[in-house]
Amino acid sequence: MNPQFETMKVSIFEEMSLAAARHGALNLGQGFPDFGWPDPLLDEAARLVREGSNQYPPSRGLPVLREALTAFYADRQGLTLTPEQFVVTSGATEAIAAVLLAALEPGDGAIVIAPAYDAYAPLIRRAGGHVQEVVLRPPTWQVDRASLEAVITPATRLLVVNNPHNPTGRLLDARELQLLADVAREHDLLILSDEVWEEVLAPGVRFTSLASIAPERTIKVGSAGKIFSLTGWKVGWAAGPAELASVIARAHQYLTFATPPHLQAAVAFGLGHGEWLDGPRHGFARARQRLAEGLERAGYALLPSEGTYFQCVDLRASGIGLDDRAFATLAVEQAGIAVIPLSPFTEGEPERGLVRLCFAKRDETIDGAIAAMATAR
Numbered sequence: 483m484n485p486q487f488e489t490m491k492v493s494i495f496e497e498m499s500l501a502a503a504r505h506g507a508l509n510l511g512q513g514f515p516d517f518g519w520p521d522p523l524l525d526e527a528a529r530l531v532r533e534g535s536n537q538y539p540p541s542r543g544l545p546v547l548r549e550a551l552t553a554f555y556a557d558r559q560g561l562t563l564t565p566e567q568f569v570v571t572s573g574a575t576e577a578i579a580a581v582l583l584a585a586l587e588p589g590d591g592a593i594v595i596a597p598a599y600d601a602y603a604p605l606i607r608r609a610g611g612h613v614q615e616v617v618l619r620p621p622t623w624q625v626d627r628a629s630l631e632a633v634i635t636p637a638t639r640l641l642v643v644n645n646p647h648n649p650t651g652r653l654l655d656a657r658e659l660q661l662l663a664d665v666a667r668e669h670d671l672l673i674l675s676d677e678v679w680e681e682v683l684a685p686g687v688r689f690t691s692l693a694s695i696a697p698e699r700t701i702k703v704g705s706a707g708k709i710f711s712l713t714g715w716k717v718g719w720a721a722g723p724a725e726l727a728s729v730i731a732r733a734h735q736y737l738t739f740a741t742p743p744h745l746q747a748a749v750a751f752g753l754g755h756g757e758w759l760d761g762p763r764h765g766f767a768r769a770r771q772r773l774a775e776g777l778e779r780a781g782y783a784l785l786p787s788e789g790t791y792f793q794c795v796d797l798r799a800s801g802i803g804l805d806d807r808a809f810a811t812l813a814v815e816q817a818g819i820a821v822i823p824l825s826p827f828t829e830g831e832p833e834r835g836l837v838r839l840c841f842a843k844r845d846e847t848i849d850g851a852i853a854a855m856a857t858a859r
């Protein structure tokens with residue numbers, strides 16, 4: 483078997499979810515909500531299945547979904563995309579895989595800004611590329627020109643950006659977005675902009691897509707699972723310049739070929755009802771505050787979170803001497819709560835004193851998590 487996979491670790495999300503199940507622990511590790519989906523989408527998907535939406539759809543995605551995405555992004559982000567610029571995929575992770583396979587040739591370099599979502603590096607290597615890691619540091623997690631330019635070589639072909647940023651919960655500011663666009667232009671890099679958290683924002687925070695700043699070179703990745711709190715549906719997409727989208731579509735056709743048509747059509751239906759996102763947005767804002775206040779009462783020091791449904795805890799500043807993995811093991815085995823350690827998100831020299839909790843949970847789950855965290859220290 484291929485040693486690249488034989489030696490690969492199990493994803494930290496899977497590892498912690500399995501540990502949570504094994505120990506009967508609350509799971510605030512892997513990011514998935516336990517409320518917030520619009521019920522009409524469930525009814526619509528069920529109706530579509532019963533009425534025969536069960537055979538292969540077009541590989542690039544149902545036209546109705548690509549049209550709905552075009553309208554949704556024009557309305558919410560002022561983007562001037564067309565339906566031809568979208569490729570629908572089976573989740574954003576497949577979109578990331580398709581983009582990297584389509585964009586990279588053997589020997590190409592791809593910049594990853596760490597801590598980084600754990601799929602990027604293995605997929606870059608699978609595509610024959612090598613990872614050029616830029617490591618950000620807390621508490622600001624700011625990107626600067628010098629650290630980007632320090633890793634760029636003549637082989638660098640692509641820059642992976644994740645905004646809002648998982649696992650830190652940071653939003654890139656206007657100056658950083660412009661810097662990334664400028665550096666990409668100066669070195670003629672493609673930008674893979676993973677924007678799956680674009681609709682999961684703290685109150686008062688505004689999101690800007692890199693696709694509005696560098697549309698000629700940005701491939702934007704999005705996720706219905708994140709927008710509608712239906713992570714198991716695995717409906718995602720990539721959108722970019724039409725000639726790049728066609729190449730991404732070629733890569734996608736030999737990954738999953740297509741994505742279940744009833745789910746695509748139900749997502750299209752939901753995208754036409756932006757008002758269905760208001761309730762969950764308020765619910766997540768309340769949950770964000772409830773978890774943060776509870777953790778602070780329990781003596782934990784928190785890092786700022788402006789986007790995503792994640793809250794990071796600084797163990798050292800909380801007076802805890804354990805490293806992140808040791809704390810996560812103790813928390814799931816003895817305190818009954820699964821969290822995600824941040825060190826697996828950096829390949830070079832990671833921070834070892836931070837853990838991430840998902841707050842997209844009902845009040846009783848949050849309260850149970852706060853009580854469990856209080857016993858973990």
Ligand code: GLN
Binds near residue numbers: 495511
């Ligand atoms: N994006 C999710 C998270 O950060 C996990 C996705 C997955 O497990 N594949 O928790």
